[in-house]
Amino acid sequence: MTDHTSCAxxxxxxAGMVLGLLLARAGVQVTLLEKHADFLRDFRGDTVHPTTxxxxxxLGLWDRFATLSHxxxxxxSLDVAGRSVAxxxxxxxxxxxxxxxxxxxxxxxxxxxxxxAQAEPSFTxxxxxxxxxxxxxxxxxxxxxxxxxxxxxxLRADLTVACDGRxxxxxxxxxxxxREFPVNFDVWWFRLPNDKPAQPTLLxxxxxxRAAIMIPREGYFQVAYLGHKGQDAAIRAAGIEAFRRNxxxxxxxxxxxxxxxxxxxxxxxxxxxxxxxxxxDGLLCIGDAAHAMSPVGGVGINVAVQDAVGAATxxxxxxxxxxxxxxxxxxxxxRRTAPTVVTQTAQRVMHRGLDAILDGGDLNPPAAFxxxxxxxxxxxxxxxxxxxxxxxxxxxxxxxxxx
Ligand SMILES: Cc1cc2nc3c(=O)[nH]c(=O)nc-3n(C[C@H](O)[C@H](O)[C@H](O)COP(=O)(O)OP(=O)(O)OC[C@H]3O[C@@H](n4cnc5c(N)ncnc54)[C@H](O)[C@@H]3O)c2cc1C
Numbered sequence: 012m013t014d015h016t017s018c019a020x021x022x023x024x025x026a027g028m029v030l031g032l033l034l035a036r037a038g039v040q041v042t043l044l045e046k047h048a049d050f051l052r053d054f055r056g057d058t059v060h061p062t063t064x065x066x067x068x069x070l071g072l073w074d075r076f077a078t079l080s081h082x083x084x085x086x087x088s089l090d091v092a093g094r095s096v097a098x099x100x101x102x103x104x105x106x107x108x109x110x111x112x113x114x115x116x117x118x119x120x121x122x123x124x125x126x127x128a129q130a131e132p133s134f135t136x137x138x139x140x141x142x143x144x145x146x147x148x149x150x151x152x153x154x155x156x157x158x159x160x161x162x163x164x165x166l167r168a169d170l171t172v173a174c175d176g177r178x179x180x181x182x183x184x185x186x187x188x189x190r191e192f193p194v195n196f197d198v199w200w201f202r203l204p205n206d207k208p209a210q211p212t213l214l215x216x217x218x219x220x221r222a223a224i225m226i227p228r229e230g231y232f233q234v235a236y237l238g239h240k241g242q243d244a245a246i247r248a249a250g251i252e253a254f255r256r257n258x259x260x261x262x263x264x265x266x267x268x269x270x271x272x273x274x275x276x277x278x279x280x281x282x283x284x285x286x287x288x289x290x291x292d293g294l295l296c297i298g299d300a301a302h303a304m305s306p307v308g309g310v311g312i313n314v315a316v317q318d319a320v321g322a323a324t325x326x327x328x329x330x331x332x333x334x335x336x337x338x339x340x341x342x343x344x345x346r347r348t349a350p351t352v353v354t355q356t357a358q359r360v361m362h363r364g365l366d367a368i369l370d371g372g373d374l375n376p377p378a379a380f381x382x383x384x385x386x387x388x389x390x391x392x393x394x395x396x397x398x399x400x401x402x403x404x405x406x407x408x409x410x411x412x413x414x
Contacts, residue, residue: 016042016135017330019155019168021142021181023050025117026298026315027174028124032070033323035131036411039330042166043134044157046141050118050125057114057226057233058084058309061101061399063316064109069406071413072127079119082228084112086391087213091381097212098384101399103392112309112399114228120312142175145184145294152185152293170335171294172322174315177282179300185291192283192359195366197243198306199236200277203258204266206230218261220371225262231269235306236261236276239369243278251275281305283355289347290340297322297343302351305358307365308398314354320405321346327410350402357397 018034020027023045031043059081067076087099104110128134137159144156146165154167173181182189205227216223226233236258238246246254254276255267270276285302289295298315322343329335384390 014165015154015167016040017169017333018042018326019044019166019171021155021171021173021179022046022175022298022300023121023125023136023138024055024174024176024298024315025121025124025312026300026319027172028121028128029066029316029319030172030174030297030323031134031136032124032128032131033320033408033411034327034330035128035134036413037323037327037331037408038133038410039327040133041128041135042137042168043128044137044140044142044155044166046139048139050121052117055117057117058312059113059115059120060310060313060401061104061107061109061111062401062404063313064113065107066316066320066405066407068108069412070127072123073414075123075127076113076115076120079115079123080229081113081115084114084213084226085110087215087394089215089376089381091376091384092378094381096381096384097388097391099394099398100388100391101395103389104395104399107400110399114226114233117312142180145171145181150292152291155181169293169333170326170330173294173296173300174298174319175300177284177299177303179296181294182286182296182300185294185296187286187288187291187296189284189286192355194281194283194305194362195240196237196362196369197240197281198279199238199243199246200279201234201236201270201275203232203234203262204230204269205232216261217368220369221257221261222365222368223258223261234258234262237365237369240281243280246276247273279306283358285351285355289344290337292337293335295322295326295340295343297347301344301347302355304355305362307358307361308354310354310358310398310401313401314350317350317401317403317405318343318347320407323411324405324408327408346403353402 017040020043086097088095101111140159142155146154210227222237224235282303289301297318304311
């Protein structure tokens with residue numbers, strides 16, 4: 012079966028869903044293909060930053076978002092010479108209507124966006140539809156091949172946007188080439204019970220040769236445990252008892268009984284890369300498909316969302332006219348390159364500190380560091396701005412605003 016749409020979006024993650032919603036609100040005919048039957052994936056990016064919260068406001072989705080079960084991170088504190096010091100304070104982002112990071116299960120956010128997009132008559136969501144390749148015609152990408160419950164099909168499109176994440180089939184098929192940046196650590200995600208009300212502060216735990224970040228959620232901690240890259244097979248072979256012991260050495264008060272088997276521990280192969288060119292004629296890559304981000308700062312979702320807003324702002328009109336040129340695709344890359352490069356560079360600088368910790372280096376920030384932040388607390392606004400707002404924050408285009 013072959014059919015046609017103006018914009019085919021590959022992948023219903025944060026980038027694909029936001030792009031689909033915005034373009035549909037501009038009246039563009041959009042078909043989004045998502046290979047899974049639902050959005051239920053554990054330990055994906057759950058951090059929704061102030062810029063994304065403001066966007067939800069602008070899109071008229073705040074009231075629905077506020078009903079989702081979520082916790083709020085207002086500060087990140089470090090233990091310096093026995094005293095807790097706030098080094099990142101989102102509360103100082105006074106121009107943001109929601110100056111904190113909301114921790115929301117990604118599937119709840121995606122369901123909310125999907126519902127809003129499906130309210131638009133020009134939006135079609137096809138779940139359980141896996142894109143298997145690209146269609147080419149006259150030297151340009153002319154749509155996608157896919158597989159769904161009815162068998163193989165073809166969807167022709169004026170523009171195809173690859174939002175299919177870090178393993179993007181669309182970018183591979185288009186022959187787009189990524190620059191890889193070396194990363195020496197991986198993350199293992201798991202949950203620990205927490206019977207206290209969720210604290211608004213992120214809790215890093217550092218020990219010789221290891222580190223963990225404890226993210227307070229409603230009823231549990233989401234824990235990111237950091238270790239050297241390439242250790243996953245050895246960690247799994249050593250088994251859950253050894254893993255529990257490692258966790259207890261770092262977090263002595265942890266209730267590790269919730270870790271029953273190594274299936275409770277999810278491995279994230281940390282990657283940092285970005286495409287040299289984000290587009291070919293007829294195809295654009297955004298979000299993780301254009302640039303895999305490190306989990307440092309929890310910015311992955313938010314950069315993907317910002318890419319989608321930037322792309323929708325520039326491409327809605329050409330799509331309405333039925334023809335998107337390479338120049339217009341290049342303009343999207345130009346607009347979104349600086350935020351990507353600055354964010355990845357900051358993450359790579361942070362990686363050096365993490366590498367030193369994982370190599371058993373000195374863990375304790377000097378006492379002077381604590382004194383500096385206590386005397387000049389506004390300093391904590393700088394990292395808060397970089398993480399929570401970032402370079403070139405995008406605002407919802409007028410055609411997408413509601414309420
Ligand atoms: C384990 C893990 C933990 C993470 N933790 C954080 C965090 O704490 N904070 C944070 O901000 N970021 C985190 N990230 C990164 C964050 O999830 C991503 O940066 C963000 O989701 C990128 O959004 P995206 O829409 O570009 O891609 P994705 O979210 O990867 O979405 C891609 C979508 O495309 C679909 N898809 C893939 N291939 C096809 C195909 N062939 N056909 C159709 N559909 C397809 C996938 O099913 C998926 O729904 C984490 C990532 C992982 C893997």
